[in-house]
């Protein structure tokens with residue numbers, strides 16, 4: 001053990017009220033502490049963002065990783081030992097773009113069953129802040145929640161229910177309100193003009209809160225990044241920023257009238273301009289944009305699994321067997337919503353497929369230039385399922401051109417299972433670095449001191465299916 005590690009571990013032990021430190025042997029750190037339960041996973045291959053350790057033993061104390069060592073690591077007395085030869089262990093997955101946490105009996109369970117132990121909820125409101133607190137107090141079993149503010153847009157919005165801010169001062173007030181209510185970050189949207197977004201950025205810095213969301217159609221991606229926008233969702237703004245026709249297309253967007261009674265048409269037309277931009281891609285501009293994002297520490301959250309649905313004929317995913325986990329009002333919303341968006345004619349279908357392919361190329365391109373890519377699904381949007389779709393997105397990231405290891409890093413927020421880390425783990429039947437589809441072969445999920453084995457996970461799914469058939473209050477919010 002290095003001095004630094006020892007210091008860190010001792011500090012961590014002091015925080016836990018530790019009783020003793022065992023001989024470390026070949027372990028990264030081995031300790032015995034005053035905890036209620038110690039569980040050891042023995043004989044597994046650990047695969048995290050930092051390393052691959054075959055034939056390892058991972059020791060967990062309640063909600064923390066206590067030690068990682070070789071198979072013969074001495075264990076604290078009274079440990080529960082799970083012998084898992086041939087299994088692979090990854091850190092818990094994160095879905096960085098989710099809607100619908102308020103459907104707690106459905107969303108939370110579907111996440112946990114699928115090994116998703118953390119989610120970023122992209123449209124927050126007070127009941128979800130309360131849910132976040134109840135989960136942390138242990139009153140509700142669920143993944144860790146990071147919750148955004150309500151969606152801030154204006155002076156118009158294409159999104160019904162968004163909070164409208166008409167001036168920079170109103171933008172500042174919205175940031176202060178978000179902070180007071182308990183948002184973890186501020187969510188910005190598509191229509192904000194430059195002065196208002198600038199004011200929001202400045203107020204976020206004053207209030208020590210980050211902002212994230214859509215790239216405004218009125219502010220270039222690189223400029224929004226330089227204002228401090230932490231993440232950019234759905235690749236919006238990237239095709240424009242990397243197009244040889246950027247100036248002309250930006251002018252066309254600026255000249256596009258928005259009829260507040262039909263904001264949908266505006267949004268759809270802007271997407272057409274984005275598609276035109278994707279067809280006039282400049283690799284040298286892409287390098288420049290990537291450099292700006294990387295320098296500013298801005299990340300992309302492409303949500304390709306949602307983009308794929310919108311780029312496909314409306315009926316392509318309409319018979320997904322996972323629909324049985326969704327309440328009827330959600331299924332209806334999905335069907336109706338998609339009918340507004342999905343391509344219909346053979347030409348539209350070809351065009352959208354091409355646009356999707358080019359967006360996939362841009363994900364890989366940005367990643368290859370060192371831009372951080374986050375795994376997000378936009379769950380809550382048509383045929384994008386809490387938990388399940390995280391695995392679809394992992395596959396799409398690999399299909400786009402990321403290595404399975406890079407996709408896993410995106411999916412775990414660069415998670416590692418070193419001593420002191422939260423004990424959120426997924427036990428797999430196959431090696432995810434060999435084949436990313438192996439993240440779907442889940443044997444068990446460990447989180448919050450619980451082991452969800454095959455029987456528990458099956459029971460949770462059955463409970464979700466039952467809950468989905470019960471009447472729900474009318475949807476407050478579904479997607480965006």
Ligand SMILES: [Zn+2]
Nearest residue numbers: 097122378480
């Ligand atoms: Zn969203």
